[in-house]
Amino acid sequence: MPRKCAIEASPAPTRPTSPRTEPIVATLVRYYGFAIIFTLACLGLAAWYGWESTGSIGGTASLLWIVLVLSVLEISLSFDNAVVNASVLKEMDEVWQRRFLTWGIAFAVFGMRVVFPLAIVAIAAGLGPIETINLSLNRPDEYERIVSSAHVGIAGFGGAFLTMVGLKFFFDLEKDIHWIRWIEEQLSKFAALPAAEIAVLLLALWGISEMLPPEEALTFLIAGILGLVTFIAVEGLNALLELKEEAHRLQGAVVRSGLGGFLYLNVLDASFSFDGVIGAFALSNNMIVIALGLSIGAMFVRSMTIHLVRKGTLAAYRFLEHGAFWAIIVLGMIMLLSAKFHISETVTGLIGAVLIGLSLAWSVLYNRQHPDEASELGG
Numbered sequence: 001m002p003r004k005c006a007i008e009a010s011p012a013p014t015r016p017t018s019p020r021t022e023p024i025v026a027t028l029v030r031y032y033g034f035a036i037i038f039t040l041a042c043l044g045l046a047a048w049y050g051w052e053s054t055g056s057i058g059g060t061a062s063l064l065w066i067v068l069v070l071s072v073l074e075i076s077l078s079f080d081n082a083v084v085n086a087s088v089l090k091e092m093d094e095v096w097q098r099r100f101l102t103w104g105i106a107f108a109v110f111g112m113r114v115v116f117p118l119a120i121v122a123i124a125a126g127l128g129p130i131e132t133i134n135l136s137l138n139r140p141d142e143y144e145r146i147v148s149s150a151h152v153g154i155a156g157f158g159g160a161f162l163t164m165v166g167l168k169f170f171f172d173l174e175k176d177i178h179w180i181r182w183i184e185e186q187l188s189k190f191a192a193l194p195a196a197e198i199a200v201l202l203l204a205l206w207g208i209s210e211m212l213p214p215e216e217a218l219t220f221l222i223a224g225i226l227g228l229v230t231f232i233a234v235e236g237l238n239a240l241l242e243l244k245e246e247a248h249r250l251q252g253a254v255v256r257s258g259l260g261g262f263l264y265l266n267v268l269d270a271s272f273s274f275d276g277v278i279g280a281f282a283l284s285n286n287m288i289v290i291a292l293g294l295s296i297g298a299m300f301v302r303s304m305t306i307h308l309v310r311k312g313t314l315a316a317y318r319f320l321e322h323g324a325f326w327a328i329i330v331l332g333m334i335m336l337l338s339a340k341f342h343i344s345e346t347v348t349g350l351i352g353a354v355l356i357g358l359s360l361a362w363s364v365l366y367n368r369q370h371p372d373e374a375s376e377l378g379g
Helices: 024-054 057-077 079-089 094-125 129-138 140-149 151-170 181-190 196-209 214-250 259-282 287-310 320-337 345-369 371-376
Strands: none
Touching (some): 024 057, 024 287, 057 287, 079 259, 079 287, 079 320, 079 345, 094 259, 129 140, 129 287, 151 181, 151 214, 196 320, 214 259, 320 345, 345 371
């Protein structure tokens, strides 16, 4: 997992092609061609489903509009996800990068946008797979109610995992590049205390659980601990794979595996998708509409990740990664607090956008003040 700023974690990448010399259309086709085709296919399915279910042009248009809004919502909430994905993906070879874009999308689209909410309903209502699908299609109001009733557990698990992802980046003794210096320097020093970030998360879980009714508090704490355990397990698996690869390198073998990063990225994607899936019910309680809209957004986030990696954006913009990880900490804490308080997805998206925008602006300013460094990194 990434523990340092992008420009110090690996050698400077080959100078990326300047956007001034590459036509915008060519860039779109290169990085977003598959996402655009996928979007057109989803919109085609939405149009067919809208006509079959409503039998009117107005009803079909309304359904298409909801699908588009959901896709934009997913993209706006997940830009920080794309930046963090890129920070992991840049360490992987092109084979695993392509697998993340292709194999991973099956998990992100089918697994988290379709199977995940169905699984919640099946477990909560004690139904079988067929009964759950029938419920989602024929009784969407009840389906929405059951999914929403599981929000406390989802908030605990997803919030804990995301908060740990963000804290791990800043609780790092070797981290010597800081954006919000007066905070990040102190967090880096606290990393000398073993498991300091885990202690911070456990205190947050306990504090929020104190505001909940006893039954919900227990659910929240168990889910939060499971989120923490999942993070530790994924980190441990990644470390194990890295040790194995290093042993092979010492023996002279060429190792280009990215399995650990691939698994980590998919768990991270799943955690990011929790709030989007739950928030989508504010616009529609139709499983098919939600799945189509969120899937379009998920596909664009993956394409955006590849774009950031191939263009060397994280290396060229010194503090962009920091802004993304601060956004993840905020998103994780908002998910945890949402077990008690209703917080609009619009607020969540705006906070993330502001943090990333500020870190980008600081990076541009730094590049202007240090043109030699910017030139070496392709900025």
